Amino acid sequence: MMFLNNPQIDMRMSQFNRRLNFKNFSSLAVVLSFFLGQTLQAQDHKHEHKHSAGTTQSMPARTLSSTQAFNEKSWAQLLKDGPKPAAYLFTTTYCSTCPAAFEVLHQAVKDKGRQVPLMAVMMDASGAKALRHASHFKGMSKMYAFEGFEPEIRQSVDPSWPNVTPYVVMIDAKGHLQKVIGPPTPDMLKRWLGS
Amino acid sequence: MRLIKQTWCAWMVLSLLVLGMATSLPASAQSKPMKHAKRVQLATGAALSPDGRLWVVGLNDQGQMFMQSSPAQALGQWTAPVILNTQQDEIAAEGESRPKMAFGPNGWAVVTYTQPLPKPYTGFVRMLRSADGGQTFSAPFTVHQDRQEITHRFESILFDAQGNLHTLWIDKRDMPPKGAGQKYIGAAIYGNVSKDGGATFGPDYKLADHSCECCRIAMSNTPDGKVAAVWRHVFGEQTRDHAFAVLPGASSVASTSAQVQTKTPVRSTFDDWQINACPHHGPGLAANTSQTGFHMVWFGIRKQDGQDVPGVRYARLNANGEPLLSSVKALPDARAEHADVLAHKQRVVVVWRSSEGSTSTLKAWISDNEGQNFSVKVLGQTQGPNDHPRLVQRAEKMLVVWRDTKEIKVYDVSQ
Numbered sequence: 212m213m214f215l216n217n218p219q220i221d222m223r224m225s226q227f228n229r230r231l232n233f234k235n236f237s238s239l240a241v242v243l244s245f246f247l248g249q250t251l252q253a254q255d256h257k258h259e260h261k262h263s264a265g266t267t268q269s270m271p272a273r274t275l276s277s278t279q280a281f282n283e284k285s286w287a288q289l290l291k292d293g294p295k296p297a298a299y300l301f302t303t304t305y306c307s308t309c310p311a312a313f314e315v316l317h318q319a320v321k322d323k324g325r326q327v328p329l330m331a332v333m334m335d336a337s338g339a340k341a342l343r344h345a346s347h348f349k350g351m352s353k354m355y356a357f358e359g360f361e362p363e364i365r366q367s368v369d370p371s372w373p374n375v376t377p378y379v380v381m382i383d384a385k386g387h388l389q390k391v392i393g394p395p396t397p398d399m400l401k402r403w404l405g406s
Numbered sequence: 407m408r409l410i411k412q413t414w415c416a417w418m419v420l421s422l423l424v425l426g427m428a429t430s431l432p433a434s435a436q437s438k439p440m441k442h443a444k445r446v447q448l449a450t451g452a453a454l455s456p457d458g459r460l461w462v463v464g465l466n467d468q469g470q471m472f473m474q475s476s477p478a479q480a481l482g483q484w485t486a487p488v489i490l491n492t493q494q495d496e497i498a499a500e501g502e503s504r505p506k507m508a509f510g511p512n513g514w515a516v517v518t519y520t521q522p523l524p525k526p527y528t529g530f531v532r533m534l535r536s537a538d539g540g541q542t543f544s545a546p547f548t549v550h551q552d553r554q555e556i557t558h559r560f561e562s563i564l565f566d567a568q569g570n571l572h573t574l575w576i577d578k579r580d581m582p583p584k585g586a587g588q589k590y591i592g593a594a595i596y597g598n599v600s601k602d603g604g605a606t607f608g609p610d611y612k613l614a615d616h617s618c619e620c621c622r623i624a625m626s627n628t629p630d631g632k633v634a635a636v637w638r639h640v641f642g643e644q645t646r647d648h649a650f651a652v653l654p655g656a657s658s659v660a661s662t663s664a665q666v667q668t669k670t671p672v673r674s675t676f677d678d679w680q681i682n683a684c685p686h687h688g689p690g691l692a693a694n695t696s697q698t699g700f701h702m703v704w705f706g707i708r709k710q711d712g713q714d715v716p717g718v719r720y721a722r723l724n725a726n727g728e729p730l731l732s733s734v735k736a737l738p739d740a741r742a743e744h745a746d747v748l749a750h751k752q753r754v755v756v757v758w759r760s761s762e763g764s765t766s767t768l769k770a771w772i773s774d775n776e777g778q779n780f781s782v783k784v785l786g787q788t789q790g791p792n793d794h795p796r797l798v799q800r801a802e803k804m805l806v807v808w809r810d811t812k813e814i815k816v817y818d819v820s821q
């Protein structure tokens with residue numbers, strides 16, 4: 212507290228406090244603290260995939276600042292512990308037909324007025340290179356990125372999937388899966404989200 | 407006193423703010439954030455020079471473009487890698503998009519790659535040229551005249567019998583602007599020709615409208631000295647089969663406008679795969695040198711007895727690129743991926759990668775009667791990440807180059 216005896220600093224602090232409107236500053240501090248905490252949780256690079264079922268909400272893609280590793284064990288873990296309902300769209304940096312398929316999922320969720328997690332899984336890039344594409348996936352909750360040997364990871368999701376994207380997996384509230392190459396049909400969306 | 411109280415309160419709030427931030431951090435964010443493992447791009451190009459030397463070009467662990475070669479008498483014994491000057495370009499070297507190399511007459515050699523640009527799905531086709539048989543190379547330059555930040559990707563290169571360098575790529579310059587209300591399906595195949603080994607180029611020309619957007623283009627020399635190409639094409643609204651065309655000669659491309667060159671391509675496969683998706687799985691093409699026509703391999707999904715049956719298939723094409731339907735055969739491996747084909751006289755070699763879990767097996771399907779009958783041969787096996795097999799040929803010499811994280815192997819399939 213030595214510096215409080217410095218009259219110049221005292222004066223600056225006094226001006227600072229007066230400009231600040233103290234009550235608003237306190238509120239701002241609490242809100243900012245909470246906000247920062249939430250944002251940083253979204254940046255986490257955890258390998259485990261623990262989610263409380265149905266509580267994860269879609270959020271604008273612009274808030275994502277990192278990708279989560281998706282290896283050959285991730286899919287089994289997501290099926291066990293991941294959110295339900297949910298959808299995963301597997302894509303690549305050069306898949307120009309993928310954003311339209313994601314939009315079909317996003318629109319279906321919007322039409323239902325539901326908060327359903329929509330995930331993109333980038334197969335050929337991670338981090339900033341993958342996130343360049345985040346703006347193409349409106350309503351994306353999270354972006355995963357393959358880490359490891361691509362065919363091995365792909366076969367862990369579906370042994371018969373022949374590396375065609377978009378590859379979409381929709382998981383309904385009871386954990387039933389529907390898989391499709393390309394955009395899902397209206398019937399599939401209906402089965403996924405319920406009537 | 408009031409001032410001290412207010413100041414003290416302000417510092418308390420600031421402290422709480424900092425404390426709040428710290429305590430709200432998850433454990434992994436408080437420590438060093440976990441990073442993704444380094445992604446090694448293994449897609450590698452290969453070519454045989456006129457003296458029979460085998461060359462490869464790819465990216466090293468640091469993402470630098472390297473080149474090395476191996477003498478004809480000791481294939482697989484590589485010279486020390488030489489780093490090429492690519493001026494810090496980002497380079498696509500994964501899956502269907504790989505650096506490439508080709509040798510022409512007069513000591514000409516070229517290296518090409520796709521440089522992804524900051525905007526998603528965009529890129530430039532870049533080239534380095536050599537006039538001393540690959541001993542030294544120029545700085546990279548952009549091959550096409552169009553410089554919009556749009557798709558110019560998945561390039562392929564080949565010298566014809568007259569020494570003209572043909573470059574083809576997938577191009578989206580014909581896409582109508584957003585909101586125009588018009589629809590353009592897929593992308594287009596554009597190309598140009600250089601008569602001087604990449605020193606200068608003729609105008610960009612359009613070979614075909616409505617190609618698929620992200621599969622490699624296969625090229626082959628024709629028996630009459632020209633160049634033919636086959637690529638995944640969108641027929642109608644969303645039927646993704648393949649199209650064939652013989653490329654225009656250097657003189658016709660130089661003297662006519664791009665629109666005049668565009669013809670309806672020949673359909674060379676009939677899987678009737680109706681899909682609005684990206685297969686990431688381009689075809690392979692080789693001239694049938696004992697007769698006319700071509701050998702072709704491709705991936706597709708076709709309906710058989712009401713079921714969708716995916717698979718890599720082989721067929722012979724006539725000289726116009728039309729398939730001889732009775733020659734269509736499925737490769738004997740449900741896990742076959744990224745197959746390619748070579749042929750010389752009676753011998754036809756189809757090579758593919760087959761992965762199960764972390765194990766990948768390199769397989770060849772070999773025919774010594776022009777593709778009438780084939781037998782399977784296992785060439786090699788590896789664990790973990792590896793490239794697709796890359797096939798190279800000069801006359802009767804036929805090689806398979808296969809790179810994994812440890813080495814680049816060479817398999818001679820000539821005999």
